[in-house]
Amino acid sequence: MSAATIHLAGELLQLDPAGALHWPARRLLAVSDLHFEKGSAAARQGSLVPPWDTRATLDILATLLRRYRPQTVVALGDSFHDIGAAARLLAADAERLRAMAEATAFVWVLGNHDPLPPGFRGESTLEHRVGPLVFRHQAQPGRVMGELSGHFHPKASVPVRGTVVTRPCFIADPRRIILPAIGAYTGGLDVRDPAVRALFPTGGRAFLLGQDRVFSFAIGARPAMPPPALTALGGGPDNAGHIRGPKP
């Protein structure tokens, strides 16, 4: 496993392939959009999806805490899928989260899904400032400097050998970074969506999450696309690709 390093407002930050951001100088770990209990929210609506999403998300969080041993964890909002989510946690999961929040200082940035303090130890806030960086749930339009946020669940699709690989991703430019969602059941919004593009008017880079590292692609005026040599291979994995037309 190796994290990519990046600079924002003069600070050196690490982008972890599990989707977290680490700030070594402050021993701070930021995670976003954990969406605890999204599974039981779906179940309430009639989709009885497997009930292990909170456990799976906690597993990721536990791995990250072991890996970086941070002093502070900043959860960038939408940590809980809805207002009732904390109350729906299974006893074992609630106990595990409580133990984490006891051992490390948590900052719960409030999001649109969880606008109220969650009832776990830690500071609840709409905005958290440390040095030159500001942590909030949703990126502010216009000129900012040193902003870290979540909310959009960015994902990017890269055409490779006639197929497309889609992964959650960080998006970064010299002014701000948007973090991917970590929750086990969270979907994503394509980086080409106008809502995301508007926040990066001069382009930026997407860092796609991989097993052991992140993969970096430019997003600029043009969508990130490999050169024609790659797409010309045509066809798809298991026959779902595109087929090039015949040469006249």
Place this chain on the structure above:
Amino acid sequence: MDVLGAVQAGENVLLIAPTGGGKTLAGFLPSLVDLAGNPREGLHTLYVSPLKALAADVARNLDRPIADMGLPVTVATRSGDTSSEARRRQREAPPNLLLTTPESLAVLISQPESALFFQDLRSIIVDEVHALAGTKRGDMFALCAARLTAIAPQAVRIGLSATVAHRAPIAAFVAASRIVEVKGGAPPEISVVLPEGRLPWSGHMGLAAAPEILARIRAAGMTIVFVNTRAQAELLFQALWRLNDETLPIAIHHGSLELDQRKRVESAMSEGKLRAVVATSSLDLGIDWGGVDQVLQVGAPKGVSRLLQRVGRANHRMDEASRAILVPANRFEVLECEAAIQGVAEGELDGDPPRAGGLDVLAQHLLGLACAGPFRADAVYDEIKSAQPYNTLTRKDFDDVLGFVENGGYALAAYDAYRKLFRDSEGLIHVMGERVARQHRMNIGTIVEEPLLKVRYAGRGGAALGEVEEYFVNMLSPGDTFIFAGRMLKFLRLKETICEVADGGTGEPKVPAYAGGRMPMTTNLADRVRAMLQDPSKWHAFPEEVREWLGLQRGISRMPGRHDLLVETFPRADKHFLVAYCFEGRNAHQTLGMLLTRRMQRFGFHPLGFVATDYVLAIWSAYEPFDVARLFDPDMLGDDLEAWMAESSMLRRTFRNVAVIAGLIQRHFPGAEKNRRQVTVNSDLIYNVLRKHQPDHVLLRATWADAAGGLTDLGRISGMLQRIQGKVTHMALSRVSPLAVPVLLEIGRESVRSGLTDDDLLAEAEQLVAEAEGRALPPPAPGRDVRQGRLAL
């Protein structure tokens, strides 16, 4: 008349007749006779067809004789398009004859008043049984039919089928005690047309034969030009119009086109305004178009039954021979065409033997039953087992499916508050409230589409052209050209779920392909091809070029045997090629390719890629593979399979279909779209979590069962590995063999996958982009500083 006798004696009957035999009306005859003698109110006969359009067409065809004879019989159709007003009328005053689809039948059965509605039913007619049996829609129908029999034991079943290979299971599917078979009239006249000039070595589109195809269209009144994929339909349509100087009216028809467009083409056909239609399987079944003079099949016929079905679309009359012309696109397809013609002549049909019914469909059905009224598990288990696809269902599977419907069936009892079923103190099982029932009825069905995006001209009121897969649009950049609905379109932008386009794209176009668009060659036809290869005395039927080609192969290597597996290896351009002549169909070869490359990786041969056709699989590697027989050992289905299952996009797709049909993922929610998006969980994420935490969950078991066939076709692979044990013939050659040339030519045209994971592909793309952007990026190293990359932005 045999049907009439059987029905009057209260026997279930299967009527087998070739297309055009008027069998649909024969099915209705007993009902009309009964109703003419004893006019009455209420539902008498239920007609179920896999095609909505067919039900409507049959209704029209019934109206005429009923009116002419002044019969006191009422007829109505019911499908997803039927208005709520019409449905209300049907509920209050049921028609004598109700014509519907399996989906609408399942909705009717889930209504609390279903027992009352169906209690006097006398006859259940199911059309195109051969197209339903063995599919999930067939499973759904069989379960509904079992329920109808429980409600109305007096009802007689009449199955109507085209000629089939496996008669007994089809008869069992409708529980027929009597089979009435009408022999076909004149045998079809099938010939082969080859393109002018050299016979292509590879390719499946058949575009080289466009001039010959056009000549045949010109020489006949009305032609259906059948092709194998939607992409092929688009390309051939373009190729024909490039040559069509006389502007003969030639249209295109496939399942992704907007419904209005398809209807316009269909009515132009029946009015005789067209000279030809380029069509996919969207015109295989159903309505008699009349006036079709000939059928062309461009590309491999894939199977004898399928060819017969298509050939039957021409001269839809019993007394005349159907005329059909096969246009093979490459040399292997020449063999396949000859094999198919032989198969037709010998009347040897193909088709999969029956398979067990899907547990996902059962889950949907059980919830539907609960919506209709409380039931007892024991009684329903017996009822389900009376449906042929479920006659081997174990009680454990039944209980697990019931448990899944009840509360998800998870080892972790987390969802007691959200259960969908509850048991009362008497042991009766009830649905948990009207909301669950309403939501269930919105989600009935077994056809799961890929996520599709509408294609529409930009601007206010721009016309809709049809739908393409989201996946394809993801590969387009603004300004790219693609061919769709017979037009060259320029992709402008993606707006929500609409792909906006304009006319007049330029440059080399892309063509949307669709998941599962290509069906594999049947086992039966593959056997015939192998047999012909083995027997040079049969080669006289082939064109000169093909005979030469086969003769060369015999000299340089050998012919693939009928019962062994020929594997050739040879070096070429710094790589080592391995070509296996498996003849198991493209889907099975794709899966085998994924498994074998993983295995070769483990053996240290460093595989670089593979490509699969219907006939062979070719893999190339950096090092020469040795001990080839061990590569094909059945233990491949152990660890290599396990690793593949974690990654396979095909298996994920299979799981998604299962999850949707079983109701784990709901496609339709009462209420707001926003609400839906917030609680919809991507099926890939569910698959990951479920595999990790409850690998024996009933939905994963249903997924593995599906993976035995369909897109992954694991059943054919395991069958082959067992069969060829100890019978692998390895030919180590110094250069490429003649039979291997076609598959090697597919490289670069087909997808080239190897054991590379998605991460490997991303790394490769990242590196290439970096190079293309003129940045000399170092190979990935921990902690590298990516600010360098910004210079190029």
